[in-house]
Amino acid sequence: MTYETESLIAHLAEGLQPVRPLAPPWLRASLWLGVVALLGAGVVFGFSDLSMFVRRIHDPKLALELTGTLLTGILAVIAAFELSLPDRPITWSLLPAPSFVLWLGSSGYSCWRHWLVRGPNGIEIGEGPDCFLWIVAFGVPLAIALFLALRRSHPLSPGPVAAMAGLGVASLAAFLLQFFHPFDVTFIDLGLHLAAVATVVVLARAAARPGLNSF
């Protein structure tokens, strides 16, 4: 051992402060998701038209789409907490993949049924741009809150953690959107939803290193 390294070890061990080990990632993810669920419930019960939503939920396609969206959000957040630890394999990033496929598949089926909305002026964009803004506007603050929860881990590979965090919060925002979205998605809607999710993921990825207090 060189003198310099020995000196470093002595320096690190001298006056070592006790630290509180992080709680298991599933527990931290559950707590974070619990808080977001409470806030989301407040928004839904306070501002959405629940009677309309209850009428729509009987459509199995919508139920599948909602399940896929919610599961993608939950599983991506869990994956982000897992990946924030040094010894977790990158395969954790596949956790939300099946539910994401379910979400895309069910939305895609709706697109096939409705394809495009045609109005008096030809093809209409409909509510798509509002949906895009909704997902980004809800996704970004949620991403900041999630980054704050993940920062304590000092992820060594912040990129995948941030990408999973972005996917998680954007999916949760998309799930919340369904309570205010009284129509089936069209091709353009789905495209804009995915563009919004991608925007949040890209923003999260760009802010990964400073945002997650990484090295």
Add this chain to the structure above:
Amino acid sequence: MTASSAEEWGRLMAAAQTGDGSAYARLLREILPYVRAIVRRHHAAPDRVEDVAQDVLLTLHRIRHTYDPARPFTAWLGAIAHRRSIDALRRKVRTDASETFSPTAYETYADPAANKDIAAHEDSAVLAEAIAALPPGQRQAVELLRLKEMSLAEASATSGQSVGALKVSLHRAIRALQRALGGKVDR
């Protein structure tokens, strides 16, 4: 490394998390060969291996709260060592792309006249002013590594900056001082 030593390392790390400094010092000394072996897979030069191994120890120190005593210690340590080795390799590639190594740049000469460029700028007031004008991170790197003559490891432990970050800060600081003093500051 044997299974029993890996378990023992886990126990020592758990003790270190409670603030046991002697267990921690023993652990860091015992894992050093294991860390160096991982670093050597990515770096060949012995001094570089030592630099990266020190960086691994500093990283381990900063994220020691992320170790879960219920999980294998070597998987946790190995992931840190592997990750920091890759990061160091990336930094080296970036640095090598923009810098030229010049061993003679570090030489000084017995004949004072040969060092006239340096001597011309030994006006401490001017130099102090130029150092004071540096950004905080660069100023700290100059103060610790050049004025206090600390080693990289000591400066890193004191400042909280990684060894790599200190090197970059010092490099930038020297270039800024060269610009401020008319390009005549030695490294």
